[in-house]
Amino acid sequence: MNSLKKLRSNLKMMWDYRELLWNLAHREINQRYKQSVLGYAWVILVPLAQLIVMNFLFSIVLRIPSQGIPFIIFLAVALLPWNFFANSLSSSVNSLVSNSSLITKIYFPREILVYSTIIAKMVDFLFSCIALVIFFLVYKTTLTLTLFWVPLIFVIQIIFTTGLSLILAALNLFYRDIQYLLNLVVMLWMYLTPVMYPVEIVPEKYRFIFSLNPMSVIINAYRQTILGGGEPNYFSLTVAFITSSVIFAVSFYLFKKMEGEFADYV
Amino acid sequence: MSDNIIIKAENISKVYNLRRQKTFKEFLPALFSGSDTRIKLNALSHIDFEVKKGESLAIVGRNGSGKSTILKLIAGVTKPSDGRITVLGQVAPLIELGAGFHPELTGRENVYLNGSILGFKKKEIDKLYNGIVEFSELRQFMDQPVKFYSSGMYMRLAFAVAVAETPDILLVDEILAVGDTKFQEKCLRRIKEFQKEGSTMIMVSHDLNMINEYCQKILVLDKGKQIYFGEVEKGIDKYQQLLS
Numbered sequence: 001m002n003s004l005k006k007l008r009s010n011l012k013m014m015w016d017y018r019e020l021l022w023n024l025a026h027r028e029i030n031q032r033y034k035q036s037v038l039g040y041a042w043v044i045l046v047p048l049a050q051l052i053v054m055n056f057l058f059s060i061v062l063r064i065p066s067q068g069i070p071f072i073i074f075l076a077v078a079l080l081p082w083n084f085f086a087n088s089l090s091s092s093v094n095s096l097v098s099n100s101s102l103i104t105k106i107y108f109p110r111e112i113l114v115y116s117t118i119i120a121k122m123v124d125f126l127f128s129c130i131a132l133v134i135f136f137l138v139y140k141t142t143l144t145l146t147l148f149w150v151p152l153i154f155v156i157q158i159i160f161t162t163g164l165s166l167i168l169a170a171l172n173l174f175y176r177d178i179q180y181l182l183n184l185v186v187m188l189w190m191y192l193t194p195v196m197y198p199v200e201i202v203p204e205k206y207r208f209i210f211s212l213n214p215m216s217v218i219i220n221a222y223r224q225t226i227l228g229g230g231e232p233n234y235f236s237l238t239v240a241f242i243t244s245s246v247i248f249a250v251s252f253y254l255f256k257k258m259e260g261e262f263a264d265y266v
Numbered sequence: 267m268s269d270n271i272i273i274k275a276e277n278i279s280k281v282y283n284l285r286r287q288k289t290f291k292e293f294l295p296a297l298f299s300g301s302d303t304r305i306k307l308n309a310l311s312h313i314d315f316e317v318k319k320g321e322s323l324a325i326v327g328r329n330g331s332g333k334s335t336i337l338k339l340i341a342g343v344t345k346p347s348d349g350r351i352t353v354l355g356q357v358a359p360l361i362e363l364g365a366g367f368h369p370e371l372t373g374r375e376n377v378y379l380n381g382s383i384l385g386f387k388k389k390e391i392d393k394l395y396n397g398i399v400e401f402s403e404l405r406q407f408m409d410q411p412v413k414f415y416s417s418g419m420y421m422r423l424a425f426a427v428a429v430a431e432t433p434d435i436l437l438v439d440e441i442l443a444v445g446d447t448k449f450q451e452k453c454l455r456r457i458k459e460f461q462k463e464g465s466t467m468i469m470v471s472h473d474l475n476m477i478n479e480y481c482q483k484i485l486v487l488d489k490g491k492q493i494y495f496g497e498v499e500k501g502i503d504k505y506q507q508l509l510s
Contacts, residue, residue: 019388020382020385023378023382024379026379027368027379030371030375031368031371101366102383103343105359106341106343106366106384108385260344260345263338264282264283
């Protein structure tokens with residue numbers, strides 16, 4: 001009851017600070033490509049180049065099966081959400097440290113700095129989906145009604161990403177090692193998530209690794225629902241939803257607990 | 267608390283736990299060898315003061331005496347380790363101007379960003395915008411990224427945003443030392459107006475003339491300890507004794 005009340009007052013506060021949240025997200029989006037000639041086109045060009053090279057490597061050289069779907073599409077529906085996840089983490093881990101001048105000067109709920117970073121990455125992600133649409137058109141992929149599951153999966157992904165980001169950003173304020181460790185972990189994590197291969201080619205006895213990994217469940221669910229593989233695995237998805245919510249709740253709690261000390265340590 | 271007291275500090279202390287080791291590499295061996303991983307720094311101990319609405323307070327002391335820590339406590343960015351501080355009203359910090367500015371964004375974008383950090387809504391900034399530009403005298407530069415601004419222009423814009431609306435409490439941290447004399451006078455005039463409208467100013471300064479002119483109360487600190495709190499004249503004497 002008490003925590004519900006706290007949650008409500010926090011949501012109300014977020015609503016009061018919505019303009020700051022939006023302005024910070026806007027700054028994040030705006031500043032990045034300001035001095036580049038191609039500007040925001042980079043958001044599409046980077047994954048496009050990644051997709052083309054990886055497609056060559058994994059489909060043509062290594063001949064990884066892709067369940068009868070053009071490999072590049074098979075790859076894109078997993079790689080783009082993965083990039084959103086990885087970029088969100090690596091940017092939010094620095095979101096408190098890089099705004100230290102604000103943290104030591106003026107009070108506002110600090111989680112706004114993390115949220116605004118994730119919103120900026122989400123905008124990037126939505127733009128990068130243009131690349132996916134191009135491939136759908138080129139390969140004349142037919143989409144089915146199960147596509148309507150995608151928003152729900154996306155919400156689970158956001159809860160999971162935000163949860164991890166909050167705790168990483170807070171810890172990085174105390175120990176800068178976190179940001180270096182994170183780069184390593186995210187890279188290895190990608191190999192242990194079925195982004196570049198179907199989970200079906202993994203030997204049965206190692207599959208449990210993937211069911212413990214929420215990102216693996218999320219990526220699989222995207223692939224299944226977007227590429228017409230039927231409805232997602234409800235059980236795994238429910239587990240992923242619960243895991244993500246618990247991670248979010250715990251990190252949020254710890255974040256709020258440490259918040260008062262941010263200005264002393266940054 | 268009586269109704270015209272706006273800031274009340276009761277026996278506040280602030281202890282910083284500084285880590286002796288900055289990375290895991292240094293931290294882990296220290297943890298295992300059992301040596302101390304933290305040093306305590308008493309930034310403030312047993313400070314008591316109160317400020318009435320419309321009064322202005324000067325905080326003086328040598329470097330490292332805890333002046334900025336008091337401003338941080340009033341701004342609410344850090345909490346006292348002991349004691350209690352009560353602040354009633356909206357605080358506008360003018361500490362290290364331009365903290366909320368981003369070099370790649372234009373002057374206009376920065377006004378909106380900085381305004382929302384200070385807690386203004388977009389509609390309010392829309393209304394204040396012309397006044398801000400007027401005050402900063404930067405009309406023809408508003409659509410340029412602020413990275414092309416000189417440090418004086420930068421300061422003018424930041425000050426203009428911070429003083430766009432009468433705050434309940436204005437925190438000023440030696441910033442008036444920057445900028446040309448003409449603009450400085452303009453800033454001081456604005457501060458005078460605020461005081462007339464009932465704002466409270468908390469000022470950290472080494473300029474005794476300015477303190478005499480703008481403040482009614484003074485807090486003298488030395489190495490985190492309170493030497494004096496009260497009338498300006500007596501406080502300045504104490505401070506000068508401290509320096510000599």
